[in-house]
Each structure stands twice: as C-alpha cells, then as structure tokens.
Amino acid sequence: MAWFTESTAQSFSLTVLSGLETDKLSCPRAFFFEVFADAAADVDAGCAARLTPETSSEVESELAELVLTSPQLVELSGVLLALALMLAESLIVALHVEARTATKKIAASSCPQCPGRTAEVRFQFKRRTSLIFALGGALRAAPGGVGPIFGVARRRSRASAGVDGAALPARELPRKAAQKVARKVCLRLAGLPSALLAAAAACGSSGDEGGPVEAPRLRLHPHVMAATYRRGAEYHCHKDSYHGKDNLRMLTILLYLNRDWRPGDDGELRLFAQRPGEDAADESRFVDVAPRCGRLVMFRSREVWHAVREPREERWALTLWVMAE
Numbered sequence: 001m002a003w004f005t006e007s008t009a010q011s012f013s014l015t016v017l018s019g020l021e022t023d024k025l026s027c028p029r030a031f032f033f034e035v036f037a038d039a040a041a042d043v044d045a046g047c048a049a050r051l052t053p054e055t056s057s058e059v060e061s062e063l064a065e066l067v068l069t070s071p072q073l074v075e076l077s078g079v080l081l082a083l084a085l086m087l088a089e090s091l092i093v094a095l096h097v098e099a100r101t102a103t104k105k106i107a108a109s110s111c112p113q114c115p116g117r118t119a120e121v122r123f124q125f126k127r128r129t130s131l132i133f134a135l136g137g138a139l140r141a142a143p144g145g146v147g148p149i150f151g152v153a154r155r156r157s158r159a160s161a162g163v164d165g166a167a168l169p170a171r172e173l174p175r176k177a178a179q180k181v182a183r184k185v186c187l188r189l190a191g192l193p194s195a196l197l198a199a200a201a202a203c204g205s206s207g208d209e210g211g212p213v214e215a216p217r218l219r220l221h222p223h224v225m226a227a228t229y230r231r232g233a234e235y236h237c238h239k240d241s242y243h244g245k246d247n248l249r250m251l252t253i254l255l256y257l258n259r260d261w262r263p264g265d266d267g268e269l270r271l272f273a274q275r276p277g278e279d280a281a282d283e284s285r286f287v288d289v290a291p292r293c294g295r296l297v298m299f300r301s302r303e304v305w306h307a308v309r310e311p312r313e314e315r316w317a318l319t320l321w322v323m324a325e
C-alpha cells in the first residue's frame with residue numbers, strides 16, 4: 001500500500017488526450033486520463049481539467065470542483081471522473097494488496113457502515129492464470145442497489161485465449177481483512193450514484209461544452225473488474241461488445257495499477273485501426289498503450305478493436321464498463 005500513498009496527491013491534474021493520434025493510427029474514440037500526478041509526465045495534453053479533491057469525504061463535493069474543458073469528456077465525464085476519483089483513493093489498492101497477500105482465500109463480511117449491505121470477496125491465485133475479481137453493487141447508479149459483490153473468474157491463458165473466464169468456486173477469506181476492505185469500499189462508493197447524477201446535471205448545464213450529455217440512459221456495469229495477467233496470458237484482438245448484441249457495453253474504462261512498469265515489460269494494451277468499410281481490425285496498424293500506474297484509458301466498446309499483449313511481469317488493470325441500450 002505504501003507505493004500508492006506516495007503517488008496520491010491532494011491536488012492533481014487530470015490530463016485528457018482528446019483522441020489518440022500517432023503516425024500509425026488516428027483513433028478518436030480512445031482517450032487517456034492520467035489520474036495520478038506522477039504519471040502525467042509523458043502525456044501530451046490535448047486539454048486538461050484540474051481537480052482539487054478535498055480530503056473531505058464526499059465524492060459529490062470533489063466533483064463540484066471539477067472544471068470540464070472537453071466536449072468528449074463532458075459526454076461521459078460523470079461516470080469516468082467519479083471512477084477516477086474513487087480509484088485515486090486507497091480502497092482499490094487496498095484491495096489489490098489484499099489480493100496479493102492472500103492465498104487461496106475468500107472473504108465474506110458485512111460492512112458496518114452500510115447496514116444491510118454485504119460484501120463478498122472471492123479470491124484465488126493460480127500460476128499462469130490471471131485473476132479477475134470484481135466489486136459492484138454500490139456502483140449501480142440506481143438508488144437502493146445492493147452492496148459490493150466481488151466475484152472471481154479465471155482469466156484467459158494463451159492456450160485458451162478467446163474463451164471467456166469461468167467462475168471459480170467460492171472459498172473463505174479471513175474475516176478481518178475482508179471487513180477492512182469492505183468498509184472502505186462501501187464508504188467510498190456509497191456516494192457514487194448521486195455523484196453521477198450531479199455530474200451529469202453539471203455537464204448538461206455547462207453551455208458551450210457540447211450540449212446535453214449524450215446517452216442519458218447510461219448504466220454502470222454492476223462490477224468493476226480487476227484483472228491480472230501474468231507471463232503466458234494475453235488477450236487476443238477483440239471488441240468488448242459486438243453491436244451491443246452480445247452485451248450492452250458501450251464504454252470501456254480501464255485503469256492500470258502497475259507502478260513499476262517499464263518499456264520492455266510488455267503487456268501493453270494494443271488498439272487497432274479498423275479496416276475501411278469493414279467491421280474488422282487492421283492488425284498491421286495499431287498503437288500500444290503502456291499499462292502504467294494511474295493511466296486511465298477509455299474507449300467505445302463497440303468500435304475499438306483491441307488486445308492485451310503478454311506481459312513479462314504481473315500486470316494489473318481495473319475495468320469499468322458503461323452500458324447503454
């Protein structure tokens with residue numbers, strides 16, 4: 001957890017690249033957000049929004065400080081920024097550390113701060129397999145959602161790339177550790193639904209920022225997925241949703257947690273160009289996004305072909321999907 005504390009700033013800039021442009025590829029549907037101050041160095045800012053999160057608790061008040069400067073950001077900012085703010089707090093990393101130190105354990109506990117809500121953590125590490133665990137429930141934008149629910153699935157190994165993860169059986173986690181995590185999670189996420197509504201309202205009234213928020217019927221996927229890939233694991237070229245027919249994912253939001261990532265560690269997210277006039281990737285044209293700690297990437301789930309390159313070291317990412325009809 002120490003490393004995260006270091007990179008948490010009271011005030012940090014959120015850098016937004018309005019589209020991803022390289023000599024290889026122009027991908028106007030993908031955006032980078034550098035959530036942590038120390039991760040912003042190599043990003044060429046297209047435009048920037050300044051965030052000054054208070055140490056005070058309320059996600060709402062943090063969002064009130066936000067200045068939005070990009071129409072693209074406005075379109076989807078409520079969900080995204082709430083997520084970024086949450087992730088800039090220690091809870092997710094606490095979870096991360098918890099997961100790393102636990103072995104074949106699972107936790108189920110109720111959160112004392114959120115009566116009636118239950119958190120459940122399922123966890124298992126396996127060599128050459130990656131882990132997904134998820135938190136959700138409180139992330140549901142609908143009021144009265146249930147508490148966080150954690151689930152786990154086996155991640156694709158190279159051999160089985162392309163096969164969806166299968167759920168693993170539940171086990172027991174140490175109760176104390178789980179309670180600690182659950183409390184933090186519940187506290188931070190409890191304010192999210194109203195924060196999203198406030199952000200959406202603020203976006204809609206901001207006048208010259210691109211008009212009303214698009215896709216007003218956005219829904220948050222009830223889980224944030226945390227996935228780790230290790231050597232031997234990769235994810236082949238795919239889209240997260242095919243025309244919204246297989247699932248309702250509309251926007252993919254990724255946040256990477258790999259503080260020590262260096263060029264050569266591989267494990268990049270690879271975003272492909274699309275073949276003109278075809279619903280297919282041009283695998284010879286791509287741009288690689290390093291999974292650096294604090295880097296938040298978002299793209300349209302139904303439009304962007306992408307893959308995960310095999311990493312040399314353990315690689316962690318969080319994913320939130322925004323759904324739409």
Ligand SMILES: O=C(O)CCC(=O)C(=O)O
Nearest residue numbers: 235240254269306308317
């Ligand atoms: O972790 C990443 O960079 C992307 C993962 C991904 O594409 C997926 O889970 O669908």
Ligand SMILES: [Fe+2]
Nearest residue numbers: 238239240306
């Ligand atoms: Fe994906």
